Amino acid sequence: MRNDYRAPQEIYNHLAQVLRSSQFIQKQGLGNEIPFFICPYNPAAHVEMERIRKQLTSHLSQEGVKVLDINLYDLSIQLLEERKIWDKIILNETTWDKNKLIDLLRNVLDAEKHLIPAIAGLMEQNKDYEVMFLSGVGEIYPYIRSHTVLNNLQSTAKQQPTILFFPGTYTHSPEIGASLDLFGRLRDDKYYRAFNILHYNVQ
Secondary structure, three states: OOOOOOOHHHHHHHHHHHHOOHHHHOOOOOOOOOOEEEEEEOHHHHHHHHHHHHHHHHHHHHOOOOEEEEEHHHHHHHHHHHOOOHHHHHHHOOOOOHHHHHHHHHHHOOHHHHHHHHHHHHHHHOOOOOEEEEEOHHHHOOOOOHHHHHHHHOOOOOOOOEEEEEEEEEEEEOOOEEEEEEOOOEEEEOOOOEEEHHHOOOO
16 A cells, blocks of 8 residues: 655644644644544654654744653653663663563553653643653554553543654554554554544644
8 A cells, every 4th residue: 555655844834833723722623532643754754753843842832832742762761761671671682582571661661550650740740731742652662552552641641732753654444444554564553532633724
């Protein structure tokens, strides 16, 4: 299946227009749905998208829109360091059984028990944020899945809009429903409660 990814600069222009609008910040037009959005992009443009996300965060801040920017990979390393596991992983990664390592990471970084409470702590420290960015989902696969993060985050982050930057596709179809396909080829899982931010238009 052909992936019609938007160019990074086009994504930036669209997000800059949408995120500075009161319509988006006030969650108009969403009804009672949780304000979760997916921003899919070409995995080959990951480095450029990282630059664009940081630039967008800075520009929005200058315009008075505060963004809470969370990289899930960086947060995962922080949690491993706090548990004094990170150095052991770096030292022994090449000799440990791969499946056992993944099981260890999945346990220590369990979304419900550890990752979401850490995100909630950052939200508490930045109470005045208006939009939350989540990135790093490609780097934390397969020990953390993006749909698992979103499912567990629903009860915690439901006041302000959350945008998950996703290196892959987010599609809706009558045949397969809603699907998150990491890197455009790995089925992360079905997730129905998010909107595609690239289809959101301000009036």
